[in-house]
Amino acid sequence: MLFGRLLPREGNFFELFNQHADRIVEAARAFSNLVANYSDIEKRESYNREVDTAERAADRITQEVNRMLHKTFITPIDREQIHSLINTMDDVADLIQDSAETMALYDVRHMTDDIVRLTDLSVKCCERLKDAVALIDKLSDAATAEAALKTCEEIDKLESDADRVMRSAMSKLFREEPDVREVIKLKAIYELLETITDKCEDVANLIEGIVLENS
Template identity: 30%
Template sequence: MLGLFRKLLPREDRFFDLFEQHSRTVMGAAEALNALLAGGPDLERHCDRIVQFEDEADGITREVLLAVRRSFITPFDRGDIKDLIQSMDDAIDMMHKTVKTIRLYEQKSFDPGMQAMGAAVVEAAQLVAEAIPLLNRIGANAHRLSTIAEEVTRVEGRSDELHEQGLKDLFKRHGSSNPMAYIIGSEIYGELEKVVDRFEDVANEISGIVIENV
């Protein structure tokens, strides 16, 4: 009877499947953003890819939130599930916002500092993509999950430094001669920094889940 009852319950692993699907869309968007920042003739195509990935991610987020409401058993706290998927979605939403700014100001080329921040976004996304499947066995993977969270924090620290140096370089080049170029550049730098910040939020959510479940 108990076995039959368990079969009737929603499967817990559907959450992990959805988390992994979402992390793949985030990874795809991060790679597209990095490619976009290289400039060149494919810039608009990369922008379109990010918009598409963001739309897919929104759909997956809705599925997760619906599953939280419908599931009798969840792999860990419902609030943690919602916070984790929302933090992941915030990262890709911020990439989409960056695309909107780039399109608004019709930017076609980007500073080396921006490109370095694009590489940092990819690195953070790769770390999150590695961490997500490990949540399926938190106890066995607790050490690696904690290490990944620390690595994301280090990436965010490097991104802060790139952001600050980028603003200094912008001001030296454009501060007095071309204020609009400085404003546009600083806005793009700021949004790239926020993308990496959102990945740190994901890492913090993962750390919290590990602490609560080990």
């Protein structure tokens, strides 16, 4: 399929996908900085605001894509694929914001090594997601389609790594943490962070479907 000939005059869906992926990475990196500087309240609040700003920008892009879908007669890829992709990407941004908000709401006092590991894997997933999204508009090229599939496989592997870290973290938490309140707090954080990688894998699966259908 020659995507370029089918782009709607109203705008470029692929460019909006790329802009959204940029905001996801911005949110993920700001969250990583929040975790790294958690003991500094001023920096923590500053990075929290950066997460919020990136998430709100991602929301606006999602709304624009959905608005364009209603106005565009011919779309470069299947309409349902566009709708599913942008909304699943938006779920990633939402989960990053949810993780930052939950830490504040639950008054988490310190970061554990497992939070740091899961955060690192989440950032890597988001960065690879951005790389995969950037390839979607060039899938008519066989080498690009293959690169997209390889990137999606890397996201799958990172998600599996995060799942293993979370299982280990949960086991240690229930065996070693005597404070029930801390168990509840940390369990919620671990699950949210692992869900970020789950949702990135969902995006990767959607991209794989687009590749197979359109390359």
